[in-house]
Amino acid sequence: MKLFQPLQINSMELSNRIVLTAMVTRLSGEDGYVNKDIRDRYIRFAKGEAGLIVVEAMAVHTAKSGPLLRLCDDSFIPGLRDMAKAVHDCSPSKIVPQIIHFLKIARSGWRQKVQDLTKVEIDQIVINYGDAARRAREAGFDGVELHMAHAYTLSSFLSQRNNRNDAYGRSLENRMRLMSEVIVRCREMVGKDFPIGVRFDGEECIKNGYTVMDSRQIALRMAQLGIDYISISAGGKFEDAILKAGEPLYPYTGYSGDRCMPGDTYPDGANVYIAEGIKSFINSKGYYTPIVTTGKIATPELAESILEEGKADMIGMARALLADPDWPKKVRDGRSDHLIRCIYGNVCKSLDENFRKVVCTLWPKGSLQAPESDDKVAPIWPQSAELKAKIEVGSVRLTWNAASDNEGVYGYEIYRAEGDKDFEKWTSVKRLGHWDTGVVGGERYRYYVRAYDFAGNRSEPSNSVEVAMPFPV
Ligand SMILES: Cc1cc2nc3c(=O)[nH]c(=O)nc-3n(C[C@H](O)[C@H](O)[C@H](O)COP(=O)(O)O)c2cc1C
Ligand code: SF4
Structure with missing residues (x-):
């Protein structure tokens, strides 16, 4: 299967084309340090042998948030190093952290916008990203992924709704400026051979948001700047989020949130067409930066057909791997009939929304990790099933x-x-x-x-x- 062909990404060789896209676990404390539960979560994923594991978004700055990992200071390196090593010790999976900058939000519904930032603050974001990328290398990760998707700072600069009146707003060229500065700075800080990926929205999925008409140009610029892989997400914006009284705005509550984490009413592979549009465009310009597509891809048949038809180079899976971290191993070993299939009811998403530990509703009650078993004995119907x-x-x-x-x-x-x-x-x-x-x-x-x-x-x-x-x- 093409799914299990290795892929070279800069200095990192992936053993297969399956990517665990970043998924906040809410297992850390507000201090942002790696703890046992988080470490166990990524070890559990690694045992399933996805080619690339992207660790949940971790902050490049010190701004307050709920439970979230951080990479905003050297003191976070030892815990992350220990986690990256534990993953390498038990699995061929490669592991990269996703690094994020976000703006302030208040329970009242007020939120800081890109228009509010001074040039000094913008320059600080560039520095923060560079320093966090450097720490990712020092922590022994195989690369780093820059979060430029959803409701967060870099995505909001890329947004067609960014109407800053200076060199960072309105025109597409200006909207790409901060992204470009961050990429250049991160490259300076980590060197040529360290893989840098980017995740960004191929479509904003909001009124007056950009579509693939802009995102293909954005992806081209990323490729021109030497980005090593591009992971395409969609939506997840504040602009259409639904405010719940007294609670911080959660950017996945509106239509764009549905498009980001398509639920059971959406067709399988709901966002593949976006990656396909971006990939064919950058390829036509002579750039072959690997493209990751994500969004309700759960069956080996669908994953394989996307690769075979050249719609993407890697298959991103978040919830399918939360439901069954052993998905890659089972499919590779011809045991697809043993997959535990995600039902896309989005219980995990609502746990994230409420700052509760993210688990899968299919797991046994009270478990913090997916169960593990090598048992070969199938269940039986002691009386007849009498369906x-x-x-x-x-x-x-x-x-x-x-x-x-x-x-x-x-x-x-x-x-x-x-x-x-x-x-x-x-x-x-x-x-x-x-x-x-x-x-x-x-x-x-x-x-x-x-x-x-x-x-x-x-x-x-x-x-x-x-x-x-x-x-x-
Ligand atoms: C609980 C939860 C947390 C998520 N956290 C992140 C995150 O930290 N960074 C990110 O880029 N995407 C995040 N996502 C989005 C996923 O990476 C993925 O794009 C989305 O779930 C759609 O893919 P899927 O259908 O394979 O789950 C999260 C999704 C879920 C369900
Ligand atoms: S909680 Fe539901 S949507 Fe989330 S991984 Fe489990 S089955 Fe899938």
Whole structure:
């Protein structure tokens, strides 16, 4: 598979094309130092052998925030060095930190805007990024990723809504100025051979925000400035965020937030077209900087087809790897049928929003890390599964009997077929029942259920059931 072909990025060789894109864990304290839980989180990811692990955003400056890692002072280096080493010791995965600068926000809804910054403050941002990049190298990371996406400072400068009246605003060239200064400074600080990646929005997904028409030019400039890989995200802006009284504005609550972390109602690979547009543009200009695409890419088939069709060079996955950090290893070893599939209900996102420790709803209750198991014994149905389907209030209600397992049943996977089509994996649940609210009148549906354990072993399929939804009028 192309997914498992190695990729050279400057001095770093990735063993495969799978990238764990940055995901804030809220496992650190407000002090921003690495602690055991954070270290364990990245060791757990590393055991799954993603080619590149991007560690959650860490601040380049001292501004107050909730629980967030930091790289704004040399005192943060030892903890990060220890974590990077622990990852290298247990895995072929490469590891880079994502470094971020953000502006001030208040619970009242007030937020500092790029228009408020003085030239001295802008120059300080450039210095902060350079120093943090230097620390990333000193901490033994394999590279560094500059966060220029979503609602944060560098993204807000790139934004089409940046209407500063000086050399840093309005025109595309001016909006790219700070980004360029930061890239040049970071390169000076880390040297030529240290990989520098950038993450930025390929589309802002807000009214009057930029689209691929601008982002392809921005990516081209990054490539011209010697950036080693470009990771394309989307949305996640303050401009359309929904203010909750007394709470800090969370930039993933509006439409642009949905586009950033597409939920279960979005199609798979919802943002691939953006990366595709950027990649074809920079390639047409003679630049082949590897492009990462992300956004609801969960199946090996989709990931492989994106690479085969040349839409991107690497596949970014955040939630799919939170749900199952062993995804890369399982797919590489031909065990895709053991994957624990993310259901994109975004419980992890709402934990992040509320500054609570980010875990996956599929994990066993109370766990801070994804379970690990090499067990080979599949769950069984001690009595028959007796899957039943009943039409209730315009939905289908499914119920079945409990399965059992030598280690423990982790969950149940529900498969659904519409009319005469083939069965598809529909969702996963932990309890013994599910309401399918996505059915429509005049259509027939068939279902079956399989239990799975911590290693992803599946039970035999349950009996299958069929319901015909009456046409409503
Ligand atoms: C809980 C959570 C925290 C995230 N934190 C970051 C972050 O620190 N930096 C970043 O660039 N993206 C962050 N993201 C966005 C992800 O990297 C990714 O782009 C997004 O979830 C869509 O990809 P997916 O469908 O593979 O999850 C976060 C996403 C989630 C769910
Ligand atoms: S909490 Fe939900 S959306 Fe997040 S990783 Fe787990 S299954 Fe996926």
